[in-house]
Every structure is written in structure tokens, then in C-alpha cells.
Amino acid sequence: MTSLLPDEPESGAPRARRGPRRRLEDARAAGLPAVCRATGEEDGEEDGGEDGSGALLEVPDPTTGEVATRVVDTSGVATAGVLARSAASARESWAWLSGEDRARHLHALADALEAAVRPVAVTEALVAGRPVRDGLDVDGPALLDAAFSAAGWADKLAAVGVRPRPGGVVVLVATWRTPPADLVAGLVTGLAVGCGVLVRARPAAAPLALLLAGACAGAGLPAGLVGVAPGEDPAADAALWDAGDLAAVVADGPPAALTELAVELADRGTPLAARPDPAGVDVLLPGADLGAACAAVLRAVAGGAWRRPGGSRVLVAEPLAAEVLARLSEGAAALRVGHPLDRATDVGPCPTADVAHAAASARTRPTAVPADLPEGGWWALPGVLVTGPRTAPPPPGPLVGVRTLRGDAEVPALLAGAGEVTVWGGRSGGGPHRAQDRTGLGLLRRLGG
Numbered sequence: 001m002t003s004l005l006p007d008e009p010e011s012g013a014p015r016a017r018r019g020p021r022r023r024l025e026d027a028r029a030a031g032l033p034a035v036c037r038a039t040g041e042e043d044g045e046e047d048g049g050e051d052g053s054g055a056l057l058e059v060p061d062p063t064t065g066e067v068a069t070r071v072v073d074t075s076g077v078a079t080a081g082v083l084a085r086s087a088a089s090a091r092e093s094w095a096w097l098s099g100e101d102r103a104r105h106l107h108a109l110a111d112a113l114e115a116a117v118r119p120v121a122v123t124e125a126l127v128a129g130r131p132v133r134d135g136l137d138v139d140g141p142a143l144l145d146a147a148f149s150a151a152g153w154a155d156k157l158a159a160v161g162v163r164p165r166p167g168g169v170v171v172l173v174a175t176w177r178t179p180p181a182d183l184v185a186g187l188v189t190g191l192a193v194g195c196g197v198l199v200r201a202r203p204a205a206a207p208l209a210l211l212l213a214g215a216c217a218g219a220g221l222p223a224g225l226v227g228v229a230p231g232e233d234p235a236a237d238a239a240l241w242d243a244g245d246l247a248a249v250v251a252d253g254p255p256a257a258l259t260e261l262a263v264e265l266a267d268r269g270t271p272l273a274a275r276p277d278p279a280g281v282d283v284l285l286p287g288a289d290l291g292a293a294c295a296a297v298l299r300a301v302a303g304g305a306w307r308r309p310g311g312s313r314v315l316v317a318e319p320l321a322a323e324v325l326a327r328l329s330e331g332a333a334a335l336r337v338g339h340p341l342d343r344a345t346d347v348g349p350c351p352t353a354d355v356a357h358a359a360a361s362a363r364t365r366p367t368a369v370p371a372d373l374p375e376g377g378w379w380a381l382p383g384v385l386v387t388g389p390r391t392a393p394p395p396p397g398p399l400v401g402v403r404t405l406r407g408d409a410e411v412p413a414l415l416a417g418a419g420e421v422t423v424w425g426g427r428s429g430g431g432p433h434r435a436q437d438r439t440g441l442g443l444l445r446r447l448g449g
Contacts, residue, residue: 032126036206037072038082039213039227054233057203062129062349063339065376069127071203073231076239079200085224086169086196087245093222095166095194099155105221106151106188112219113147113184116211120180123207125340128176129349129378130306132341142181150188153444157193162448164194168247170447171198171240173261174205176351177252177277177309180212185443186250186273187212187226193448195247199228200240204351206230246270248447253277255417273446277396278419279310283411284324285317288425294324296422296432297400298331301382302346305355305396310419312400313393315411317425321404325384328400332382335398337370347398350378359397 035056054073061068074082094102120143121135130139157164170190174183183199190197201209209228216226229236240246241264251261252275265272282297284290300312316324340348350356359380360367369379382398393401405411408426415421424431 032069032123032207033210035070035072036201036203036210036230038074038078038229039210040082040085040224041072041074041078054231057231059127059203059206060353061126062351062378063126064374065353065378069207071206071230073203073233074229074236075233076235079229079231079233079236080239080243082227082229083169083171083198083240083243083245086198086227087167089222089224090169090194090196091167094191094196094225095164097194099157099164102192102194103151103154105219106154106191107148109188109216109219109221110144110147110151112215113144113212116215117143119211120208122341123211124180125348127204127207128306128351129340130351131302131345131348133343133345134303139180142179143184146181146185147188150185150192150444153189154192157444157448160444162193162444165247165448166194167245168194169196169198169243169245170247171200171249173200173202173249173251173253174209175202175253176204176306178205180208182252182275183208183212187216189443189447190248190250191221191225192444195447196224197226198240199226200237201228201230202232203230241265241268241270248273250443250447251275271446273443276419277309279313279393279417280308280420281313281315281415281418281422283315283405283415283421283423283426284320285405285408285424285426286319287430288320289430290320290324290327290424293424293431294327294331297328298335301328301332301384301398301400302335304347304350304359304380304382304398306351308420309396310417311393311396313387313418314400314402315405315414316402317405317408321402325386325402328384328402332384332400335382337373337379337381339374347382350380350397353378355395355397356380358395359399362394362397362399 054075056070057073058067059069117140121132124130124135125132172186187197199209213226213228248271250273255276258274258276262272280300284293297314300307335346336344337347338345356378367381373379380397385394385399385401387393387401387403423433
């Protein structure tokens with residue numbers, strides 16, 4: 001068989017088809033706040049004021065590049081105050097409850113989150129470009145599954161060898177990369193082990209964090225138990241890592257940044273549940289269900305950097321390469337690019353301008369963004385790129401890199417740094433067979449004593 005050469009031109013430039021634009025609601029109707037500030041500081045001045053918080057940080061709308069909301073950069077003093085309130089609430093109103101009582105409260109929270117699914121989907125569409133259809137049909141059920149699963153552990157800690165950590169505070173570092181289900185899993189799991197929770201939300205994650213904190217308050221959890229301190233001030237981060245009530249940290253992001261955080265926390269003995277940006281790899285071997293495999297890869301392409309912030313790759317056995325490349329190229333060309341609030345949209349804008357620029361630069365042939373998309377948005381068209389030993393995999397975005405395998409022996413070396421691996425075909429049958437899963441029990445054991 002003739003292998004696909006690494007310098008072979010990419011597949012035909014996909015032509016996006018767009019359905020009618022049916023906006024669900026604009027930012028104001030969706031409840032996106034004009035200004036996001038730390039919980040407990042809602043009555044502060046708009047420019048930060050005397051509470052010690054910093055200036056306003058602008059969060060752009062990835063669809064237009066215009067300002068979607070603004071975030072008060074919480075200072076170290078204000079952040080310490082949010083953490084202190086969470087710790088006090090945990091000690092006084094939460095940690096002394098029995099596991100059965102905590103489970104009852106957390107199941108009530110999980111029930112309350114059903115009403116938050118649509119606002120969460122719209123919020124993610126407005127600040128991260130996530131198509132609202134995926135937010136409702138994919139992320140919503142995942143969020144509820146995470147909430148109910150984590151709530152169910154609250155009265156079973158002893159059975160799985162986890163000791164409660166009463167009175168401490170679990171800090172969740174949230175970014176645009178953080179899926180709502182992962183954020184909810186960390187939040188409910190921290191509460192399940194008897195801790196308070198503080199969400200250290202980077203600017204783009206602030207609206208989602210505040211929405212979830214509001215759901216916690218509406219479900220009747222003790223006041224201050226779940227707090228939000230949005231911003232990116234290094235002094236505020238340092239205040240958290242030095243806090244005596246800090247019980248554990250959950251964070252995602254680039255591996256280098258997580259390594260730096262791990263080193264910083266190691267000196268204090270603080271557990272870190274690190275979730276590096278996953279580079280998704282699908283391995284297609286003889287016997288693979290090509291229809292299911294290509295459909296799964298195309299879903300990852302549509303999800304772009306939001307779905308796989310470490311990039312997306314396919315390793316395909318040589319006898320299957322031509323057919324797989326043809327299927328993926330045709331499927332990518334059929335994906336609809338449009339406004340994330342349009343239910344017909346498959347691919348929305350990229351979550352950041354840098355991601356959009358990197359995705360556009362990776363194309364070996366120029367692609368023009370359709371003229372009817374809003375100007376100023378962070379658009380990148382979906383595409384399939386052929387890679388090889390002399391070409392790097394494509395960056396995160398609505399792209400997938402396809403590389404031909406001459407034999408199974410090549411696979412292990414090509415999986416270095418992969419976060420999610422799915423094998424299709426081979427000895428195990430058609431697939432999919434996932435080599436790595438994020439389990440709620442694993443997170444529970446990291447946060448427990």
C-alpha cells in the first residue's frame with residue numbers, strides 16, 4: 001500500500017453550511033452579568049473600590065470580539081476573605097453533619113442543577129463559543145451525571161477508604177478549558193468530603209462559576225460555603241496557596257503550568273488534582289468500526305479546543321488510511337460553522353484569539369472565513385491535516401491530524417503526552433476502547449484525607 005506522505009496537501013478546504021440564525025437569547029436575557037465580582041462583594045463599586053479588588057478585566061465575546069462582560073480582578077485581601085467565609089461556613093454549618101445529611105443536601109443540589117442546564121449552555125456559548133446545542137444535549141447530561149455521582153459518595157466515604165476533611169476548603173481553579181461537568185464534579189466532591197469550596201475562576205470562567213454558586217445558594221446550602229473569587233492577580237493566588245484552611249486544589253490547564261503549581265503546593269503538603277489539557281488520540285486498527293470511529297473524531301473536530309485543548313490526532317493503520325482520510329475530509333466539509341447560539345451550528349468560534357490564529361496558521365492552504373459570519377470573531381474552519389515524522393500535529397482547534405501507521409509497533413511512541421486515547425479495532429474488536437477515564441472515585445480519593 002502507498003502511505004500518505006507527510007507533506008501531502010491537506011484535504012479539500014471545508015465549505016461551511018450555515019442554517020438560519022435563531023438566537024436563543026442575547027447576553028442580557030441569558031443572565032450574563034455586566035460585571036462579575038467575588039461572592040460577598042456584590043455591592044462593591046464597579047471599578048473595584050475600597051474592598052481591595054483590582055481593576056476591571058474585559059472578557060470578549062468570541063463571536064464578535066466585543067466585550068461580553070467584565071470581571072473585577074479579586075485582590076489577595078478579598079480572596080482571603082472569600083476563603084475565610086467558606087472555611088467558617090464549613091466548620092459551623094457543614095462539616096459536623098453526618099454523611100447521610102450531606103448526601104441529602106447534595107442530592108437536592110443535583111436536582112436544583114437541572115434548572116441550570118440551559119443557562120449554563122448559553123453562558124458557555126457566549127463566553128467560550130461552545131455551540132449551545134452541544135451545551136444542552138451533551139454537556140447538560142454530563143453535568144447532571146457528575147452532580148448525582150459525586151453526591152452519592154457523601155455517605156459512602158468509609159466504604160471506599162476515604163476520610164472526611166472537615167472544615168477545610170477545596171480550591172477549584174477554573175478556566176475556559178474547564179467543562180461544566182468537571183467543575184461540578186470538583187465542587188460536589190469537595191462538599192461531599194466535608195469541605196467548603198472556593199472557585200478561583202479566571203476571567204472567562206467567572207460567569208459560569210457565579211452561576212453555579214447561585215445554584216448552590218438556591219438549593220439551600222449554607223451561606224458562604226461555596227465562594228467564587230474571579231481574576232488572575234498572582235498575589236491573590238499566593239494568598240490561597242498560603243492559607244491555613246486550604247485542604248486541596250483541583251486545576252486543569254497546560255502541563256507546564258500545572259507542574260509549576262504542583263511544585264508550589266508540594267512545599268506546603270497540599271494535595272493537587274491536576275488535569276492536564278488532554279491531547280485526544282484515536283487509534284484506528286484493522287477491524288475498526290470506521291463509521292463509529294470517524295463520527296467520534298468529527299465530534300472532536302467540531303468541539304475544537306473546547307473539547308480537546310491539547311489537540312486532536314488520528315493514528316490509522318495503512319490499509320485503512322485512504323478511506324479514513326476520505327470520510328473525515330467529507331465530514332469536516334459538511335460541518336456547519338455559525339453563531340454558537342444557533343441550534344444548527346456544529347462549529348462555533350474558537351475560545352480565544354490565540355487558538356483561532358494558531359488553527360488558521362496550521363493550514364497548508366489559505367481558507368477564507370465565510371463573509372456572513374460576524375466580523376471580529378475568532379473563527380477557524382474545520383479541517384483534516386495529514387501529518388508524518390517531519391510534520392507536527394495540528395494545534396488545538398477545529399482540526400485533526402491524521403498519520404498513517406505501518407505497524408502496531410509504532411503506536412506506543414506516538415502516544416507520548418496523550419491525555420485521552422481511544423482504540424478502535426485490533427485484538428479487542430471494533431471499539432471504542434478507552435485507555436483513560438476520569439473517574440469520580442479517583443477525584444474523591446485525592447480530595448479526601
